[in-house]
Amino acid sequence: MHISDFDYDLPEELIARYPANPRDSSRMMVLERSGQVVDSMFAELPRYLNRTDVLVINDTRVLRARTRARLERRNGTSRDMEVFFAEPIGDAANVWQVLCRPGRRIRSGDRAIFGDGKLEGVFEGSAGEELHVLRLESPEPIEQILELYGQIPLPPYIDRPGEFADRETYQTIYAHTSGAVAAPTAGLHFTNEILSQIRAKGISVVMITLHVGIGTFLPVRTDNVEEHFLRPERFEISEIAAEELEHARKEKRRIIAVGTTTTRTLEYLMMKHGRILAGTGKTDLYVLPGFRFNLVDVLLTNFHLPKSTLLMLVSAFAGREKIREAYQHAIRARYRFYSYGDCMFIER
Numbered sequence: 001m002h003i004s005d006f007d008y009d010l011p012e013e014l015i016a017r018y019p020a021n022p023r024d025s026s027r028m029m030v031l032e033r034s035g036q037v038v039d040s041m042f043a044e045l046p047r048y049l050n051r052t053d054v055l056v057i058n059d060t061r062v063l064r065a066r067t068r069a070r071l072e073r074r075n076g077t078s079r080d081m082e083v084f085f086a087e088p089i090g091d092a093a094n095v096w097q098v099l100c101r102p103g104r105r106i107r108s109g110d111r112a113i114f115g116d117g118k119l120e121g122v123f124e125g126s127a128g129e130e131l132h133v134l135r136l137e138s139p140e141p142i143e144q145i146l147e148l149y150g151q152i153p154l155p156p157y158i159d160r161p162g163e164f165a166d167r168e169t170y171q172t173i174y175a176h177t178s179g180a181v182a183a184p185t186a187g188l189h190f191t192n193e194i195l196s197q198i199r200a201k202g203i204s205v206v207m208i209t210l211h212v213g214i215g216t217f218l219p220v221r222t223d224n225v226e227e228h229f230l231r232p233e234r235f236e237i238s239e240i241a242a243e244e245l246e247h248a249r250k251e252k253r254r255i256i257a258v259g260t261t262t263t264r265t266l267e268y269l270m271m272k273h274g275r276i277l278a279g280t281g282k283t284d285l286y287v288l289p290g291f292r293f294n295l296v297d298v299l300l301t302n303f304h305l306p307k308s309t310l311l312m313l314v315s316a317f318a319g320r321e322k323i324r325e326a327y328q329h330a331i332r333a334r335y336r337f338y339s340y341g342d343c344m345f346i347e348r
Contacts, residue, residue, distance in 0.1 A: 001225050001288065006315065007306045008327055014334065016341035017158050019169045024191045027335055027342040031318060031326050039333060040345075042189045045300075046197040048345055049256065053298075054248040055198060056266065057258045058184040059207045061175035063143060064150030064167075069112040071100075083112055084153065085146060086131060086181060086214035087234070094136045097127045099214060106132055115149045131214070143178050153181055155339050157305070170339075179211035179234065185302045185339045186259035206244050209236040210261040210283070220307055225288060230309060232282035235265045242278035249276065249295060257296040260310050263287075263317070270294040287313040289320055299346045303330060303337040318346050 020026040023042075030038040030048065040048075049055070065085040072078045084099040100106060112121045112134060121136040138145055152166045172187035174195075199205060215231035222228050245266070248255060257263040268283040269276050271294065286309065299317050304310040315323045326344065335342045 003220055003223055003225055003307050005320065006225070006308070006311050008324070008331075010306065010331065010337060014331065014337050014341075015157055015159075016336035016338055017160055019188060019340040020336075020342075022191060023169075023173075023189050024194050026189050028189075029326065029330060029335065029342070029344045031322065031344055031346045033347040035322050035325075037326055037329050042343060043194065045189075045194060045345070046201060049198060049201065049203055050254060051202045052251075053254045053256050054204045054206055054245065055256045055258065056206045056208060056245070056262050057172070057174060057187055057190075058210050058262045058265075059172070059174050059176040060180040060184060060209050060211050060261075061178040062152060062171055062180045062183050062212075063178055064146045064152055065181045066151045066153040066162075067114060067146065067149055069114045071106065072111045072113060073105075074107065074109045081112075083114075083134070084181070084214075085142070085150070087179075087211070088142075089127075089133065093142060094138065095124075096134050096136065096142065097131045097214070098134045099131055103130055103132065114145070119145050119149065155182065157338055158340065174207065176207075177209045177211075177236070179209075181214060182212040183339065184210070184212060184259045184261045186300050186343055188340070189343055190258075204244060204248070206241050208238075208241050208262060208265055210234070210265045212261055215309070220309060225312060228286065228309070230284050230286040232284040233261075233264075234280070234282055235268075236280045237265075237269070237276065237278050239278040242276045245276040245295075254297045255295055256298045256300065258300045260299075260301055260304075260313050263296050263299055263313065266295045267291075267293060287316045289316045291316045293317065293348060297348055299348070300343060301346065302339065302343050303327065303335060303341055305338065314344075314346070317348055 026042045028040045028042045067083045069083045082101040086097040089095045110123045121134040124133040152170050211234045213233040220228045264285050268285040
């Protein structure tokens with residue numbers, strides 16, 4: 001498969017630069033199993049769910065991962081730069097993979113100074129894909145430091161400075177476990193009222209965690225998409241969540257995955273174990289058309305960038321031609337695209 005198979009032209013004005021207000025006032029395209037497209041609203045989601053369904057959501061919380069620092073080189077020169085905290089390395093909470101802009105000529109032993117000297121780090125080499133290894137010198141958890149000095153990492157295509165409101169609107173209302181560098185955007189549409197309506201119907205709501213990683217920002221650079229490498233992302237499934245999902249699987253109840261992150265986590269566990277097990281780990285599952293889905297029956301997801309791995313996953317779920325036609329319909333109908341945009345409810 002070629003990267004051009006997942007390309008499309010999007011008018012720039014359809015890129016959502018601000019979220020819908022209120023959250024559940026966004027539009028929702030329903031793509032039925034037959035291929036029929038229905039234009040609806042996210043507020044109507046409970047109407048599309050059955051009493052026996054299981055709704056699976058990702059409770060990851062976005063770090064304020066975008067920071068400013070001063071690079072002080074061992075040769076005595078210095079300059080300002082942006083440091084994007086991607087993820088911790090192993091169990092060492094103070095050693096992180098970071099993406100620097102500009103990132104040229106950073107050497108081992110160079111230092112990064114944050115917040116007028118309140119936090120310092122030493123570079124320890126490269127981690128590949130333009131990433132550097134930074135060892136931080138702080139007695140406090142790095143997440144707490146980022147809360148003080150970092151900014152919410154809005155995706156580049158939003159193309160505006162971050163605002164104070166983004167600290168709330170770029171988090172799901174159920175965000176709990178810190179560690180992501182991008183929001184699981186399908187969950188941004190939910191309100192407490194919608195969740196209450198869903199639970200009132202008797203529908204189970206199960207929370208899992210997958211920390212969206214730096215791979216979200218790294219483009220596919222190979223013409224043959226099968227040659228692309230997807231960076232691993234950290235996940236956690238509790239005993240309670242695993243038991244509930246296993247019961248639902250055995251009872252053949254419909255599994256509704258909120259977002260591609262949730263989908264990848266569940267399908268990775270099914271592929272590896274043949275069932276849902278509690279625990280922590282990393283998944284590098286890269287889903288392309290032809291992939292066999294073993295658990296997820298319905299996918300709630302936003303509209304994704306051209307040539308992205310997320311669009312490839314959605315195309316695998318529904319079929320390339322169905323998604324191509326649905327996206328063209330969305331453009332004609334003036335849906336809002338990407339992180340702060342509208343969503344799709346896709347039946348498989």
